[in-house]
Amino acid sequence: MNEIKIFCPASVANVSCGFDVLGFCLDQVGDEMIIRKTDKKGIHILKIEGQDLPLETHKNVAGVAALALLEEHEAPCGFEIEIYKKIKAGSGIGSSAASSAGAVFGINELLGRPFTNKELIKFAMKGEELASGSAHADNVSPVLLGGFTLVRSAKQADVIALPSPSELYATVLHPKIELKTSDARAVLKKNILLEKAIEQWGNLAALVSGLYSEDYELIGRSLVDVVIEPHRSALIPGFKNLKEAAIQNGALGSGISGSGPSIFALSKGENTAQIVGKSMSKEFKSLDIDFEIHISKINPKGIHIISSK
Numbered sequence: 413m414n415e416i417k418i419f420c421p422a423s424v425a426n427v428s429c430g431f432d433v434l435g436f437c438l439d440q441v442g443d444e445m446i447i448r449k450t451d452k453k454g455i456h457i458l459k460i461e462g463q464d465l466p467l468e469t470h471k472n473v474a475g476v477a478a479l480a481l482l483e484e485h486e487a488p489c490g491f492e493i494e495i496y497k498k499i500k501a502g503s504g505i506g507s508s509a510a511s512s513a514g515a516v517f518g519i520n521e522l523l524g525r526p527f528t529n530k531e532l533i534k535f536a537m538k539g540e541e542l543a544s545g546s547a548h549a550d551n552v553s554p555v556l557l558g559g560f561t562l563v564r565s566a567k568q569a570d571v572i573a574l575p576s577p578s579e580l581y582a583t584v585l586h587p588k589i590e591l592k593t594s595d596a597r598a599v600l601k602k603n604i605l606l607e608k609a610i611e612q613w614g615n616l617a618a619l620v621s622g623l624y625s626e627d628y629e630l631i632g633r634s635l636v637d638v639v640i641e642p643h644r645s646a647l648i649p650g651f652k653n654l655k656e657a658a659i660q661n662g663a664l665g666s667g668i669s670g671s672g673p674s675i676f677a678l679s680k681g682e683n684t685a686q687i688v689g690k691s692m693s694k695e696f697k698s699l700d701i702d703f704e705i706h707i708s709k710i711n712p713k714g715i716h717i718i719s720s721k
């Protein structure tokens with residue numbers, strides 16, 4: 413195999429109560445990448461379509477993640493990368509994670525899979541570090557493993573794949589404005605009250621339990637964020653009304669996708685997810701900001717090969 417074309421899905425991180433540890437993978441929404449072997453050693457980003465992003469290897473998350481992999485596994489050749497961006501950078505649905513994970517997944521395949529997808533997480537995290545200043549794994553993990561994932565320890569790249577209830581659907585509203593993860597991190601407080609921490613870890617544990625037991629009602633009750641959302645929501649236009657519209661129209665819960673500005677809702681069944689999407693669109697239209705809506709099943713497969721030669 414000399415060339416590979418891959419689908420690099422978008423993802424939702426944090427998922428209300430799981431700041432920096434929880435994430436899930438979306439279906440259909442995502443970038444494509446082509447990666448091919450070349451005689452010229454190193455990583456060469458030849459082309460990026462759909463977004464104005466740096467081609468220099470050290471400035472692009474795909475290049476940085478790929479170099480981290482090659483540092484640990486010497487390759488007999490170099491690699492050329494083409495990125496076809498559909499996910500806007502700074503959208504809060506894992507644009508940088510799609511490219512970081514894509515680069516390491518594609519190269520690993522072309523090298524005959526010296527690493528498992530789980531082992532690739534630590535390399536992809538290097539790309540996230542470039543994008544946001546922190547090597548977080550909550551987007552790259554669901555991209556590489558599919559479904560829902562829980563990061564027990566980012567430092568040790570210890571990630572657990574969680575089950576995704578079969579009728580769980582996401583609705584994501586993406587306002588077409590950029591909110592950089594680094595800026596959205598700057599509004600966060602360094603310390604939290606013990607009582608808030610107790611509420612938060614109670615909800616996180618209950619949400620994980622709800623995913624295992626397919627208890628949709630419990631999932632809904634647990635989608636609460638008392639630590640991050642109260643501060644970050646101020647950066648997101650119309651957040652309170654959108655969340656209310658989603659819940660009133662049948663969503664199990666709703667919150668900020670990643671560091672925003674995208675907003676997600678989770679629903680039981682595609683039909684409800686569609687109704688929730690319509691209610692969120694109606695609410696957001698009054699703001700005069702361009703936006704798009706994605707309705708997606710939780711993607712159990714994650715990143716995958718489209719074609720190879």
Ligand code: ADP
Nearest residue numbers: 472473501502503504506507508511543592593
């Ligand atoms: P997102 O949550 O959408 O990933 P971030 O703010 O975390 O947004 O990351 C976007 C930042 O990463 C932008 O500053 C962007 O220029 C930079 N970046 C570098 N390479 C890429 C890439 N291949 N894809 C997306 N963003 C990239």
